[in-house]
Amino acid sequence: MAAALLGWVQRVYSEFKPPVATKNNGALRxxxxxxxxxxxxxxxxxxKSHPDVVVAAVAAxxxxxxTAFAKKHGIPVVHKTYDxxxxxxxxxxIYNPLPNGLHYEWTLKALRAGKHVLLEKPSVSNAEEARSLFLHPILQGPNAPVLLEAFHYRFHPLWSTVLNLFAKEDVEEVTAISSLFAGMFPKDDIRFVYKLSGGTLMDFGTYDVSTLRSIFGEEPVSVKSVAYRPAPLDPQCDEAIVAEYEFSGGRAGKIDADLQAKGGYPLAALTKNLPSFRNMLPKVEIKLKPKVEKVDGGLEKTTRKEIIVWNFMAPHLYHRVDIITKTQLKNPQDGKVVKENKGVEYIKEYKWPEEQARKKGEEWWTTYRYMLEEFVNRVKNREGSGIWVEPEDSIRQMEMIDATYKKAGLPLRPTNHTLEVSK
Known part of the structure; x- marks a missing residue:
């Protein structure tokens, strides 16, 4: 236990205080x-730890x-305007972490200036903007700039390990849950401002949507139901949202996201407005289809597997994968259960396994560090891990978010006035 705790402390310390790499000539500025x-x-x-990246300038x-931000973080150049x-x-x-409603306009301006762009998720405000941006002619051709939507969790070895635990067609049901306690953000935070394309579905919820699409490996057939709690200062924004989706073959997906979680304690009338910490560790629950086989003695064996991924958003801090296997022996003649068994296996993966040692990474690398590695690899035409968020993926992501808002009876997030419509 002491050794494990020491290892955790050392790893987390290196995440926040990584070794500083000597920068190469030609490093991305x-x-x-x-x-x-x-x-x-x-x-x-x-x-800091990447030899081919220099954070050279900032503008606000x-x-x-x-200026204060640059001084604090050692950024040498401060520009007066984004332009x-x-x-x-x-x-x-360019790294673009502006409010969602400004993503489209300033990303396209950066691409037109010949800059590669690392774009915070969600990429844009709605599917119309996504199609305009990711299918734009400026991104076509051999010397086109690189554009990446920053779904950082996908780049960590954990997520690849999880996806390798099952065949996508065997997935029966997926639930993604994430929340932050009430008071973490003020009620007038940009996350709850409609004109800036706010809403919980456009923040934590977008991760949940992404995990469902990644695990099923396809888009939902329909949005079955949506319930949301409106933000008190801007009711066009969702402060919390729950949605259920149908995937091919009648399979089910569910998201449950809340940026102001509260209540859930005894004496509800008195405690309903207290901050809730119940789902502070985001998780994904994956249920696989049961497998039935005949065994000796004419019995029928049913095997059911469930996979729970704890803290899929920030696995570098801590994570665990629970693989729960339940078996049942039954007499098919009378339906009587002869024997039942339950086993649990635990998995952790902070770096690429030995058989994938060609892929770069360290145990202390964060999801963002793994993502930055691939961004640089793509810009410099290097072979990397093979993990990427393709343009079509980013478009489909926003289409699913739009469909969810439509089902909820909420307006789609507003389209930027600079939208360019492809001819």
Whole structure:
């Protein structure tokens, strides 16, 4: 136990204080649009250990804030405007963590300036914007800039390990659950502002949608039901949302996301507004179809498997995969159960397994560090892990989100006025 705790402390320390790599000639010089809170975790810290990435500049609407941000994080150049940053000839790539409603406009401007773009999820506000952006002619051709939607959890070895535990056609039911306790964000946070394309489905919920699509390996046939709790200051935004989907063969998917979780305690009348910490560790529950076979003695053996992935969003901090196998022996003549058994196996995967040693990674690499590795590989035309979020994937993601909002009776997130319609 002591050794495991020490290992965890060492790993997490290295995640926040990684070794600083000597930068190579030709390293990507990246600029950040906005002094976003996510930027240190998503780019600045991971870049320290990457020999081919330099965070070289930042711009924000508030120049003083950008200056303070740059000073705190050791960024040498502060531009007065987003346009100045995008048009800086010394910058190769742009990281865009702006509010969702600004993703389309500023990503397209960066691409037009010849910059590669690492784009925070969700990529844009709706499927119309997604099709316009990801199918844009500027992304076609051999020398086109690279555009990646930052679904970082997919790049960690854990997710590949999970997907290799089953055949997609054997999946029967999937539930993705994620929440943050009430008070984590103020009620007027940008996540709850409709005109900025806010909503829980556009934040934590977008991860849940992504996991369902990744596990089933296909798009849902229909959205069966949606229930949501409106944000108190902007009822066009969902503060919490639950949705059920039907996939091929009648298989079921469900998401449950809440950015202001509260209640669930005894004496509900008194405790209903207390912050809830029940689902602070995001999880995905995967139920596989039962397998039935004949065994000796004329008995029938039924095997059912369930896989629970704990903390799929930030597995570098901590994660665990529970593989639960239940077996039942039954006499098919009278239906009597002769014997039942339950076994549980636990898996953890912080780096690529030995048989995949050609793939780069360290136990302390975060999901963002793994993603940055692949972003650089794609920009520099290097062979990498093979993991990527393809343009079609990003489009389908937004189509499923749009369909969910339509079923809920909520308006789609607003389209940016700069939208370009492909001819």
């Amino acid at each position: 990246m600029g950040i649009l906005g002094a976003a809170n996510i930027a240190p975790m998503a780019l600045i810290t991971p870049a 609407r508030d120049f003083k804030r950008a 100045d940053l995008i048009n800086d000839p010394a910058i190769d790539s």
